[in-house]
Amino acid sequence: MLISVLRNALPSIEEVATASLPDLLAMMRDLGILLGSVKRHGVEPVAVAPELEEVLPLIARRSGMVIPRDTIYHYVLWNPVGPRERLYTGLPMERMLMSAVRVALPMLSTAVDVCTSLDDATPGELAFATSVNELATLVGTMRDSMDLVIANVGPEFFARTMRPYFQDIRVGDDTWLGPAAAHVPVALIDLRVWASDHADDCYLDFVDHSAWYALERWRPLYRDWQRGPSLVSRVVEALERHPRQDVPYVINASAEALCRTMRALTVFRGKHLSIAREAYAPDTGLYELGSGGGSVALLENVMNQARDMATLVRLNTSGTRRRRTGKPPRGGKPSCEF
Numbered sequence: 061m062l063i064s065v066l067r068n069a070l071p072s073i074e075e076v077a078t079a080s081l082p083d084l085l086a087m088m089r090d091l092g093i094l095l096g097s098v099k100r101h102g103v104e105p106v107a108v109a110p111e112l113e114e115v116l117p118l119i120a121r122r123s124g125m126v127i128p129r130d131t132i133y134h135y136v137l138w139n140p141v142g143p144r145e146r147l148y149t150g151l152p153m154e155r156m157l158m159s160a161v162r163v164a165l166p167m168l169s170t171a172v173d174v175c176t177s178l179d180d181a182t183p184g185e186l187a188f189a190t191s192v193n194e195l196a197t198l199v200g201t202m203r204d205s206m207d208l209v210i211a212n213v214g215p216e217f218f219a220r221t222m223r224p225y226f227q228d229i230r231v232g233d234d235t236w237l238g239p240a241a242a243h244v245p246v247a248l249i250d251l252r253v254w255a256s257d258h259a260d261d262c263y264l265d266f267v268d269h270s271a272w273y274a275l276e277r278w279r280p281l282y283r284d285w286q287r288g289p290s291l292v293s294r295v296v297e298a299l300e301r302h303p304r305q306d307v308p309y310v311i312n313a314s315a316e317a318l319c320r321t322m323r324a325l326t327v328f329r330g331k332h333l334s335i336a337r338e339a340y341a342p343d344t345g346l347y348e349l350g351s352g353g354g355s356v357a358l359l360e361n362v363m364n365q366a367r368d369m370a371t372l373v374r375l376n377t378s379g380t381r382r383r384r385t386g387k388p389p390r391g392g393k394p395s396c397e398f
């Protein structure tokens with residue numbers, strides 16, 4: 061039954077070749093629900109509908125996406141709310157899970173814009189301090205998003221009912237991850253804020269991989285922001301140029317704002333980690349890895365790094381400042397699986 065629905069939903073190559081952008085996004089979104097549903101029953105979609113091998117890459121290419129299947133953006137951003145909302149299960153908890161991503165995405169998108177605007181500003185400029193303050197508020201919505209999940213989505217529901225729909229599928233010679241909240245642009249914001257010159261190779265590999273699943277306009281940023289000093293390095297360096305008692309007011313304001321941003325990132329991660337631990341506990345979870353291809357160990361590792369960064373900025377900013385540079389353990393690949 062499901063397989064014939066999938067086959068019947070397949071657009072022709074001609075339809076894909078002439079479709080408008082909104083139609084392409086809708087096509088991929090609707091096919092995505094069917095791809096995940098077929099895979100949930102243990103069947104590779106291309107094995108039962110070989111036309112997908114041609115159709116999926118063409119839709120992706122024409123809509124500016126790299127991977128030949130649906131993403132978190134199709135599932136949440138380009139999915140209407142209300143009776144026309146496309147859902148795998150139709151259950152209220154699925155809607156709540158999607159809402160948690162829906163409330164965060166516009167804020168994260170604006171946060172990426174704010175990070176871009178910081179390219180040319182320095183910690184001694186008021187514009188820098190005000191933008192980083194805005195960033196802290198925007199990133200702070202990730203806490204609300206996690207609170208929504210904690211209050212409304214049971215870990216067992218995620219683990220046993222939803223997670224099976226988010227499995228990877230094979231298209232061409234590769235397998236491609238399904239819609240994963242891990243692909244919202246938190247990793248991109250991390251790169252700019254602290255990760256470009258402080259994260260370990262394990263997290264940077266995860267960030268690289270996430271870039272494939274990102275929106276077209278963000279993909280060059282994933283590449284560019286791997287280089288260059290992070291906001292943490294820029295602020296710490298600006299603080300170090302002055303004796304503690306003579307740090308200019310605006311540089312202190314920039315540092316305080318960065319503390320708030322780092323705190324917001326660690327508060328999100330603390331809440332998120334407790335949800336992930338419950339959902340992937342051996343007696344609850346059905347899978348070892350998350351839908352974004354990463355493990356709970358990866359989350360713990362990123363959490364520890366983000367917390368170290370928050371401490372670094374705080375130590376350099378507080379009255380009893382002990383200056384530290386906190387260079388990362390780069391070089392050599394740590395034994396991690398993301």
Ligand code: HEM
Nearest residue numbers: 160161164205218241242246336339350351352353354355
């Ligand atoms: C029951 C709900 C959830 C569970 C069990 C869960 C679990 C996980 C796991 C295991 C990972 C590791 C990487 C991977 O995806 O493979 C991960 C990553 C991630 N998830 Fe979730 N997640 C949930 C909901 C959410 C929501 C609602 C958001 C955002 C609105 C989110 C944002 C992220 C991000 C940004 C990452 C990348 C790693 C990081 O930045 O720390 N997750 N999640």
